[in-house]
Amino acid sequence: MPELPEVESARAVLERYALGRPIADVDDTDTWVCRPHSPGAIRDALVGTTLTAANRRGKSMWLDSTGPTLGIHLGMSGKIVFVDEAGLETDGGDYWQRGRARGDHRFTRFSLTFGDGTRLLLVDPRRLGRVRLDPPVERLGPDARDITPAQLRAALSRGSAPVKARLLDQEALAGVGNLLADQALWLAKVNPARPVDALTKAEVDRLHRALRKAVESAIADGGVHTLSVVPARREGGECPRCHTAMRRATVGGRTTWWCPREQP
Numbered sequence: 001m002p003e004l005p006e007v008e009s010a011r012a013v014l015e016r017y018a019l020g021r022p023i024a025d026v027d028d029t030d031t032w033v034c035r036p037h038s039p040g041a042i043r044d045a046l047v048g049t050t051l052t053a054a055n056r057r058g059k060s061m062w063l064d065s066t067g068p069t070l071g072i073h074l075g076m077s078g079k080i081v082f083v084d085e086a087g088l089e090t091d092g093g094d095y096w097q098r099g100r101a102r103g104d105h106r107f108t109r110f111s112l113t114f115g116d117g118t119r120l121l122l123v124d125p126r127r128l129g130r131v132r133l134d135p136p137v138e139r140l141g142p143d144a145r146d147i148t149p150a151q152l153r154a155a156l157s158r159g160s161a162p163v164k165a166r167l168l169d170q171e172a173l174a175g176v177g178n179l180l181a182d183q184a185l186w187l188a189k190v191n192p193a194r195p196v197d198a199l200t201k202a203e204v205d206r207l208h209r210a211l212r213k214a215v216e217s218a219i220a221d222g223g224v225h226t227l228s229v230v231p232a233r234r235e236g237g238e239c240p241r242c243h244t245a246m247r248r249a250t251v252g253g254r255t256t257w258w259c260p261r262e263q264p
Contacts, residue, residue: 002074002094004144004175005218007059009092010072010080014054014063014120017082017090021114022050023065033109033124034131045133046070046112057143058174062135071135072110075128081105081121091123095223144175145215152208156196163199163207164192165252176211178254179224179233184211186229186239191263192251233257 002010026043028034034042049067056062063070072080079093079100089102100123110122110131122129142151155172156163166172167181176184185192187210190203199207218224228240237246239259247260 002059002076002078003177003180003218003224004058004215005180006093006095006223007056007061007074007175008145008219009223010074010078011054011056011061011092013080013082013090013092014051014061017084017118018063018112018114018120019051019054021116021118023047023112024115025113027108027111027113028131030109030127032127033122033129037132042070042131042133055137057137057140058170059177060135060137060140060174062137068133069135071130071132071137072122073130073135074122075124075126075130077126078122078124078129081123083119083121085117095225140170140174141172142174144173144180144211145219147173147208147211149205149208152211153201153204156199156204156207158196160195160197162193162251163190163196164254164256166196167211168252168254175215177224178256179227179230180211180214180218181254182233182257183214183218183224183227183229185263186210186258187213189262192256192258193249229257 023046026046028042029039045068049065051063051065053064061072074093077094079091081089081091083089107123107125108121109124109129112120156166164181167176188207190207218227232238232240232246242261244259244261246257248257
């Protein structure tokens, strides 16, 4: 599933290519991806407007325009694809191991056509993305890329949930998914099942540094699949630092891997 780094790559495509172009047409006929809007509702609202800013918090994106706000969520497998006048494509979003051939638009669920003939597509094989007007982004917690140590301490100070479960709570901290959480906890040497009310200030501060490092590394290297602990998340996998056999369990409802020696 796209996590913050993949969504940031999609936002960057939107910011670089989609802004300042008048919208000439909209295909919003996929009633599942565009729910609760009826076919034509998003089109009627956006045709004739211009996108002015591309924003992201956590895994959610939204585009300011001269009309309403357009929210885009990539879901489990969504990509943003910009097609220029010559048919050249630039995409950002989910990492597909098998890739996507240029011109393969079979899974387009939503599109904008601009006045100059360029197009912006949401390509989503699993059809789990979401497009809507005026999304409720105010419900999201602080962005994991920008969160301060004080904000992270506040997010981890309530209740006694396992720390991994709290990291995955988008209302507490926006943008962290399963792989980012495992990487940050491994870097910080914190056990994923540790109750948040048992964490020391030093551990939370260490986790803050580890989270920022994991996010920036994944953005720079092309996605969460490039994180250093990912190859070890398998049967027979070893901790990249001490070579202890990794351990697996379900924490916060998600498959979780950790080093039993360094994350006791």
